[in-house]
Amino acid sequence: MRENPAVPVIGVLALQGDVREHLAALRAQGAEAVTVRRPAELARIDGLVVPGGESTTMAKLAARFELLEPLRAAIAGGLPAYGSCAGMIMLADRLLDAPADQVTVGGLDVTVRRNAFGRQVDSFESEVALDGIAGGPLHAVFIRAPWVEEAGPEVRVLGRVVGGPADGKIVAVRQGHLVATSFHPELTGDRRVHALFVDIVREHLAQQAGAVAGNERGKS
Numbered sequence: 630m631r632e633n634p635a636v637p638v639i640g641v642l643a644l645q646g647d648v649r650e651h652l653a654a655l656r657a658q659g660a661e662a663v664t665v666r667r668p669a670e671l672a673r674i675d676g677l678v679v680p681g682g683e684s685t686t687m688a689k690l691a692a693r694f695e696l697l698e699p700l701r702a703a704i705a706g707g708l709p710a711y712g713s714c715a716g717m718i719m720l721a722d723r724l725l726d727a728p729a730d731q732v733t734v735g736g737l738d739v740t741v742r743r744n745a746f747g748r749q750v751d752s753f754e755s756e757v758a759l760d761g762i763a764g765g766p767l768h769a770v771f772i773r774a775p776w777v778e779e780a781g782p783e784v785r786v787l788g789r790v791v792g793g794p795a796d797g798k799i800v801a802v803r804q805g806h807l808v809a810t811s812f813h814p815e816l817t818g819d820r821r822v823h824a825l826f827v828d829i830v831r832e833h834l835a836q837q838a839g840a841v842a843g844n845e846r847g848k849s
């Protein structure tokens with residue numbers, strides 16, 4: 630439990646990928662941002678970011694560092710998490726176009742297709758409007774990005790590609806305390822996705838504090 634829910638502690642899974650950029654973006658939103666490499670480090674965080682990078686490598690390292698089960702347990706236990714690009718893949722329950730032995734942390738009831746945009750458009754930029762984020766579309770940077778092929782009934786679609794060959798493809802989702810984007814907001818100066826995630830973490834902390842206060846009252 631945090632003493633000051635106004636300053637949540639948010640971990641960035643630091644096995645591989647663009648960790649530094651997420652740390653900076655989270656700090657800019659008033660969070661205390663720390664790296665996570667060991668299971669014990671999960672105990673002190675209020676939220677987790679899984680960065681972009683290479684999900685096959687990240688998954689192998691997570692298994693080797695004995696982080697997979699602790700991550701699954703933390704997320705099943707309600708730890709808010711945000712995944713960008715490879716992070717979206719890591720949070721997905723099901724994968725397409727992945728090696729047969731690629732494991733994920735899971736939690737999001739989605740089927741995610743890796744490298745979905747194809748070779749010609751390995752990397753591209755586009756404006757994407759996100760449901761729940763005010764102030765106009767975000768400038769989204771896609772790098773060998775996945776998309777969400779299928780989303781379960783509890784999943785809220787936050788954003789889709791507009792125009793071009795991938796028109797209508799789902800690139801941002803939320804399911805309760807879990808958020809994922811196909812693109813990399815940590816690589817642009819636009820901090821609105823990180824702000825949304827820090828808000829989710831703050832709300833979660835406030836709810837926990839309320840539940841603890843309720844329990845204390847129940848005891849007396």
Ligand SMILES: NC(=O)CC[C@H](N)C(=O)O
Pocket residue numbers: 680681682683684685713714715716718743744772773774775
């Ligand atoms: N920029 C990224 O995170 C790319 C994701 C990568 N293509 C993967 O499958 O993990």
